[in-house]
Amino acid sequence: MNLAITGPTSGIGTETVKALHTKFEKIFLLARNEGKCQELIESLSLKGAKEKFEFIHLDLANLSSVHQAAEYLLEKKLPIHVLINNAGGIFPEKLKTKDGLEMTFSVNHLGHFLLTNKILPLLEKAQGARVINVSSEAHKAAKPDFEDLQVTKSYSSFPVYANAKLFNILFTKSLAERYADKHITSYALHPGVVKTNFGNDFSGIFKWLIKLAQPFMISAEKGAETSVFLSLAEGVEKKSGGYFKKSKESKPSQIANSRKYRETLWEKSNEIIGTI
Ligand SMILES: NC(=O)c1ccc[n+]([C@@H]2O[C@H](COP(=O)([O-])OP(=O)(O)OC[C@H]3O[C@@H](n4cnc5c(N)ncnc54)[C@H](OP(=O)(O)O)[C@@H]3O)[C@@H](O)[C@H]2O)c1
Known part of the structure; x- marks a missing residue:
């Protein structure tokens, strides 16, 4: 079996790779920092690790990088049995990507939307592939405005992040519906409140709040458990399209279940990609 994961260079992604590496023959580390991937591979001190792992450059804030990463994978022609769309982030100020898109939307949702759709032939080839999208309970605060996905009005980091994490669930449900006939299943998850680099770019009150919350946060190893469960558990296919917490x-x-919202998101995501 072969695994592809985004965001393996820190926090939950790193621990997911550590927990899963013995279960897969080939692991594609999709990341923007090759040095950190090498460190991860070396930390596993595994025989044959060099052949098992492959770093592929991926910057989710640059759609041409996403295209290139997907094309590289397609050239390999290997089936992908599990794709974990794990990378993500929250940004204190409004930032734009190389493509002029709002950063939170692009990194958490659009880049993964493009990557997953582009490597569809490899997922199909696996005859039972799983796509796992790392979302968050933050999605419960989402109030999406599909006419303003690029947040041209006022920017506030948490509401924009909450919308992006809702999009992870809407995307999961769309994948489950659209690609069931290709034997592809899809799952979204909340990893818990996890002590990682998440939110490290903040200063002031938000940083202070994170510091205060740290004693109550779970470890990255524990935070990876639901991703690991969804990658390996037998019989989970019946729950394709589902949202998971603590491996359940x-x-x-309610809006995460909205068919209208998931179809609008799919159309708008395709439209945006088409204009870049
Ligand atoms: N921590 C929590 O409490 C929590 C709660 C709910 C959901 N989540 C979700 O869990 C996932 C993992 O987050 P984490 O907590 O492990 O945070 P983290 O330690 O900050 O890790 C984030 C990962 O995403 C990668 N990444 C960020 N921007 C990227 C870009 N433009 N292109 C490619 N990769 C990029 C980072 O790469 P670099 O190493 O290069 O920066 C890193 O590997 C995220 O989707 C997050 O929204 C986290």
Whole structure:
């Protein structure tokens, strides 16, 4: 079996790779920092690690980088049995990507939307592939405005992040519906409140709040557990399209189940990609 994961260079992604590496023959580390990937591979001190792992450059804030990473994978022609769309972030100020898109939307949602759709033939080839999208309970605060996905009005980091994490769930449900006939299943998850580099770019009150919360946060190793469970658990296919917490199916917000919203998101995401 072969695994591809985004965001393996820190926090939950690193621990997911550590927990899964013995279960897969080939692991594609999709990341923007090759040095950190090498450190991860070396930390596993595994025989044959050099052949097992492959770094592929991926910057989710640059759609041409996403295209290139996907094309590289397609050239390999190997089936991808598990794709974990794990990378993500929250940004204190409004930032734009290389393509002029709002950063939170692009890194958490659009880059993964493009990557997943582009490598569809490899997922199909696996005859039972799983796509796992790392979302968050933050999605429950989402109030998306599909007419303003680029946040041209006022920017506030948490609401924009909450919307992006809702999009992870809407995307999961769309994948489950659209690609069931290709034997592809899809799952979204909340990893818990996890002590990682998440939110490290903040200063002031938000940083202070994170510091205060740290004693109550779980370790990155524990935070990886639901991603690991969804990668390996037998029989989980029946729950394709589901949202998971602590390795159990959980109820997402009402709007996360909205067919209208998931179709709008799919159309708008395709439209934006088409204009770049
Ligand atoms: N920590 C929590 O409490 C929590 C709660 C709910 C959900 N989540 C979600 O869990 C996922 C993992 O986050 P984490 O907590 O492990 O945070 P983290 O330690 O900050 O890790 C984030 C990962 O995403 C990568 N990344 C960020 N921007 C990228 C870009 N433009 N292109 C490619 N990769 C990029 C980072 O790469 P670099 O190493 O190069 O920076 C890093 O590997 C995220 O989707 C997050 O939203 C976290």
